[in-house]
Amino acid sequence: MADWEPNLRSKxxxxxxxxxxxxxxxxxxxxxxxxxxxxxxxFSSSKDNKPNVWYSLNGERLGTFNGHQGVVWCIDVxxxxxxxxxxxxxxxxxxxxxxxxxxxxxxxxxxxxxxCMFSYSANMAVYTTDTAMKQHCExxxxxxxxxxxxxxxxxxxxxxxxxGPKVSSILWDNLDEMVITGHENGExxxxxxxxxxxxxxxxxxxxxxxxxxxxxxxxxxxxxSKDHTAKLxxxxxxxxxxxxxxxxxxxxAAISPILEHVVVGGGQxxxxxxxxxxxxxxxxxxxxxxxxxxxxxxxxxxxxxINSVAFHPDGKSYSSxxxxxxxxxxxxxxSYFEYNFDY
Amino acid sequence: MPxxxxxxxxxxxxxELEGGSLPPSTEIYxxxxxxxxxxxxxxxxxxxxIVRTYKIEKRIVSKSIALRKTWKKFGExxxxxxxxxxxxxxxxxxxxxxxITSKEEDNKQEDEGLDxxxxxxxxxxxxxxxxxxxxWTSKCPWRDTMLAGGKVPDDKKAPAVSGxxxxxxxxxxxxxxxxxPSMRDGGVKRTDGPNMTRRDDSYxxxxxxxxxxxxxxxxxEDLVKPFGPxxxxxxxxxxxxxxxxxxxxxxxKFRNDAAKAISILNGYxxxxxxxxxxxxxxxxxxxx
Numbered sequence: 001m002a003d004w005e006p007n008l009r010s011k012x013x014x015x016x017x018x019x020x021x022x023x024x025x026x027x028x029x030x031x032x033x034x035x036x037x038x039x040x041x042x043f044s045s046s047k048d049n050k051p052n053v054w055y056s057l058n059g060e061r062l063g064t065f066n067g068h069q070g071v072v073w074c075i076d077v078x079x080x081x082x083x084x085x086x087x088x089x090x091x092x093x094x095x096x097x098x099x100x101x102x103x104x105x106x107x108x109x110x111x112x113x114x115x116c117m118f119s120y121s122a123n124m125a126v127y128t129t130d131t132a133m134k135q136h137c138e139x140x141x142x143x144x145x146x147x148x149x150x151x152x153x154x155x156x157x158x159x160x161x162x163x164g165p166k167v168s169s170i171l172w173d174n175l176d177e178m179v180i181t182g183h184e185n186g187e188x189x190x191x192x193x194x195x196x197x198x199x200x201x202x203x204x205x206x207x208x209x210x211x212x213x214x215x216x217x218x219x220x221x222x223x224x225s226k227d228h229t230a231k232l233x234x235x236x237x238x239x240x241x242x243x244x245x246x247x248x249x250x251x252x253a254a255i256s257p258i259l260e261h262v263v264v265g266g267g268q269x270x271x272x273x274x275x276x277x278x279x280x281x282x283x284x285x286x287x288x289x290x291x292x293x294x295x296x297x298x299x300x301x302x303x304x305x306i307n308s309v310a311f312h313p314d315g316k317s318y319s320s321x322x323x324x325x326x327x328x329x330x331x332x333x334x335s336y337f338e339y340n341f342d343y
Numbered sequence: 344m345p346x347x348x349x350x351x352x353x354x355x356x357x358x359e360l361e362g363g364s365l366p367p368s369t370e371i372y373x374x375x376x377x378x379x380x381x382x383x384x385x386x387x388x389x390x391x392x393i394v395r396t397y398k399i400e401k402r403i404v405s406k407s408i409a410l411r412k413t414w415k416k417f418g419e420x421x422x423x424x425x426x427x428x429x430x431x432x433x434x435x436x437x438x439x440x441x442x443i444t445s446k447e448e449d450n451k452q453e454d455e456g457l458d459x460x461x462x463x464x465x466x467x468x469x470x471x472x473x474x475x476x477x478x479w480t481s482k483c484p485w486r487d488t489m490l491a492g493g494k495v496p497d498d499k500k501a502p503a504v505s506g507x508x509x510x511x512x513x514x515x516x517x518x519x520x521x522x523x524p525s526m527r528d529g530g531v532k533r534t535d536g537p538n539m540t541r542r543d544d545s546y547x548x549x550x551x552x553x554x555x556x557x558x559x560x561x562x563x564e565d566l567v568k569p570f571g572p573x574x575x576x577x578x579x580x581x582x583x584x585x586x587x588x589x590x591x592x593x594x595x596k597f598r599n600d601a602a603k604a605i606s607i608l609n610g611y612x613x614x615x616x617x618x619x620x621x622x623x624x625x626x627x628x629x630x631x
Contacts, residue, residue: 019434019435019436019437020434020435020436020437020438021432021433021434021435022432022433022434022435023431023432023433024430024431024432024433025419025431038405038407038408040404040408040411040412041411050418050419052418054432055412057402058426058427058432059427059432059433059434060426060427060428060432061416061419061420061423061427061428061431061432062414062416062417062420063416063417063418063419063420063421064417064418064419064420065418066418066419080407081407081411099411099414100415100417101417101418102417287440295443296442296443297440297441297442297443298440298441298443299438299439299440299441300438300441301435301438328435330438332440333439333440335439335440335568335572336440338572339442339572
């Protein structure tokens with residue numbers, strides 16, 4: 001607890017760094033966390049039904065988005081931080097007003113919504129549904145310029161049925177012309193939105209792709225896969241650039257916006273946690289050098305697998321959300337910035 | 344109708360009540376700090392006072408961020424006061440990034456060791472009592488001939504049944520003797536046992552003794568950080584109370600940083616005690 005004690009000690013040096021902040025707003029495992037563009041707000045969703053939004057600086061909770069009735073799998077916020085979107089296991093995809101937390105749009109789907117994302121301009125958004133209940137996985141592109149009650153009946157701009165394995169993660173490219181999907185079997189596919197056709201597809205992973213995140217300028221993206229690796233791809237031609245190997249399934253990976261660092265979060269499957277070794281260290285956030293593919297540091301904190309990691313857009317802190325239901329905001333200390341990779 | 348509120352409770356109840364009621368919580372704003380005082384009962388029904396101090400900071404941010412800072416709270420926290428709610432926002436213990444400097448990673452070593460051991464196990468663990476071959480005694484091809492108690496002629500000695508692991512034994516002195524797993528080739532020296540051999544990094548490790556029992560890892564970190572990058576920091580703590588046992592080990596990344604720390608910190612007055620700092624001795628010598 002934050003008990004205050006008078007600082008009477010003759011300490012060698014006053015600590016300059018900030019302590020980590022633990023955000024305890026969820027009752028169940030965190031599914032995704034995301035910063036807004038400026039990084040002052042941090043959005044989090046979990047397997048309980050209320051996505052939360054926090055001030056990233058002091059960990060104060062701004063609000064909760066109440067309305068879903070099932071697991072919230074995915075969230076996204078547009079670049080102006082006015083609209084917020086969430087997809088859930090109750091077969092709905094909802095759009096919210098960021099400032100008031102009011103629901104402004106509700107789209108009912110045939111099965112649960114696994115991924116969702118605004119395009120960069122936020123004129124469009126994409127969401128995908130699961131293969132379940134005799135429904136096939138489908139990708140929907142919707143118009144989000146004006147959001148009101150009618151959005152539920154609106155005909156999507158584009159509707160692409162996904163044949164084969166379902167989509168487990170998604171990214172828009174920076175020019176709103178293309179969508180990149182990561183699939184259950186480790187495939188990565190680019191879709192051209194003008195034609196609705198598949199442009200390119202590679203299969204470098206052997207297992208489900210849990211997460212994909214852009215680097216700062218949108219030229220590369222990193223994937224996190226259940227096959228124990230995170231991989232860096234070129235966005236243009238899906239060329240595999242780098243591979244970061246771990247011993248456990250990787251649930252999320254992010255690229256530092258200021259340094260050549262990559263943070264990888266994972267741990268064994270939640271269902272296997274109790275049956276395998278309890279050795280601590282498997283639930284650490286692991287930092288890799290982006291180019292040398294070598295791990296150089298770890299940050300402890302969670303007592304369950306990490307499900308989502310995100311770098312603050314200024315690169316001076318990062319957050320992780322775990323199966324333990326906590327979101328941790330970790331601010332880097334000076335040693336992180338002074339650290340030089342030996343090679 | 345007789346007024347019910349007229350009925351006064353007995354004085355004993357009143358005393359009870361008085362003892363039971365808690366002073367209201369207060370919030371004081373004082374030169375840049377917000378001090379929140381709360382009273383509540385802990386598990387033992389004892390009254391406790393919780394004082395939280397928040398530093399109020401002013402920052403210059405872009406307009407959009409400043410505007411968002413003025414947004415009203417909504418949803419579950421619509422009724423929260425300004426500032427972090429201690430129920431949802433917790434300041435956690437300091438954790439520091441642990442840098443991995445050595446090229447070999449602990450886990451990898453361990454896994455490799457296990458693999459080697461397994462490979463070895465297939466070859467050497469099974470040994471026939473009759474002919475010293477690489478098979479179980481019961482499967483020995485000379486079992487019947489041996490029953491008489493004779494010896495296998497040397498030329499006949501176990502040319503490895505059905506070609507299993509040819510040359511598994513050759514070139515390995517003492518391949519036929521039992522070798523405890525820890526002594527086998529595959530048994531990589533475990534680094535985390537109590538009898539561990541000295542780690543490479545321990546040559547830049549120092550031991551700080553005579554710490555006061557209220558020292559925490561954070562204090563220690565603050566104390567030694569100025570000397571240079573730290574690889575590992577261990578503060579001996581009592582299992583039950585969690586208080587410091589009076590000593591700590593610091594593994595520096597560089598030996599000269601460690602030397603500097605020793606020269607300065609040895610005899611340094613810290614928290615009403617005088618520290619004694621020296622190189623961390625290897626376990627074997629300190630045991631005697």
